[in-house]
Amino acid sequence: MKSRVLVLLVVTMLLAGCRLHRPDGVLSPHRMENFLYDFHRAQALANDLPVAERYKRELMYSYVYEKNKVSKDEVDASLVWYTRNPKELSNIYANIASRIEKDRDVTSNQLEKIEKKSFSVVAGDTVDLWYLRPVQLLNASKRYNKVLFDIPADTSFHASDLLKWKFNCTFLGECPDSVAPSVYLSLSLVYGSDSVVTVDRLSSSSIIDSLEIRADKTVPLTRVRGMICYVDSARNNSMTLLVGALSLDRIHRPGSKAIEGRPGLRIQETDNTIVP
Numbered sequence: 576m577k578s579r580v581l582v583l584l585v586v587t588m589l590l591a592g593c594r595l596h597r598p599d600g601v602l603s604p605h606r607m608e609n610f611l612y613d614f615h616r617a618q619a620l621a622n623d624l625p626v627a628e629r630y631k632r633e634l635m636y637s638y639v640y641e642k643n644k645v646s647k648d649e650v651d652a653s654l655v656w657y658t659r660n661p662k663e664l665s666n667i668y669a670n671i672a673s674r675i676e677k678d679r680d681v682t683s684n685q686l687e688k689i690e691k692k693s694f695s696v697v698a699g700d701t702v703d704l705w706y707l708r709p710v711q712l713l714n715a716s717k718r719y720n721k722v723l724f725d726i727p728a729d730t731s732f733h734a735s736d737l738l739k740w741k742f743n744c745t746f747l748g749e750c751p752d753s754v755a756p757s758v759y760l761s762l763s764l765v766y767g768s769d770s771v772v773t774v775d776r777l778s779s780s781s782i783i784d785s786l787e788i789r790a791d792k793t794v795p796l797t798r799v800r801g802m803i804c805y806v807d808s809a810r811n812n813s814m815t816l817l818v819g820a821l822s823l824d825r826i827h828r829p830g831s832k833a834i835e836g837r838p839g840l841r842i843q844e845t846d847n848t849i850v851p
Contacts, residue, residue, distance in 0.1 A: 713805040735792040743820040765798035
């Protein structure tokens with residue numbers, strides 16, 4: 576019996592001795608995985624940028640460091656240690672590959688549902704045209720500080736339609752500056768190729784509100800466009816903006832006539848646009 580206990584103690588000591596000692600300043604496997612996952616996603620997005628926008632790369636990478644609350648020196652030191660311990664690094668990348676695969680599956684399912692959804696909404700006097708997520712989270716990053724939408728007018732639009740865009744904007748976090756962040760919202764109707772009518776609002780406080788605009792009854796409407804932009808103080812990047820309860824109602828005026836044009840539309844959510 577004593578010999579068995581002794582063997583168990585020896586095995587336990589050997590296993591404990593085999594554990595890797597991670598020096599101070601080296602990120603834990605969990606934090607390293609999260610950083611590398613975000614960094615490689617940003618890298619993939621940066622590689623798809625047109626030449627004229629390659630300057631945005633550093634902004635995207637800076638956001639990854641800020642999001643994960645790590646410095647470049649910490650990451651560099653951690654990469655050196657994990658490179659010297661390839662088994663640990665291999666486990667991290669196995670988890671990253673699994674996460675990316677799950678993301679791909681979710682995206683494929685969402686796009687499949689979107690592609691099957693018709694946007695020909697002739698029936699009904701009031702229809703919600705909002706096709707993006709009903710809740711948006713924005714921050715001070717140049718890549719994640721705005722949401723754009725663009726809807727071509729089809730035969731479901733009538734002359735004199737009323738467009739009513741509803742939203743609930745809430746600033747999250749404490750503002751350490753005297754200069755508070757703001758949210759800018761605009762809703763535009765486009766006629767022909769270059770005639771635009773816009774209503775907008777700029778607010779530096781949380782709001783529950785809407786923007787309304789009515790289509791012209793004589794000139795054919797071609798597009799409906801809009802933007803939400805988080806305008807942050809240059810000295811304050813710790814706050815975020817939550818925009819929820821988003822909807823865009825298209826309301827027919829009684830007796831109005833449909834606009835002649837494209838018979839149907841489908842949603843392409845990848846670039847915040849609805850296309851014919």
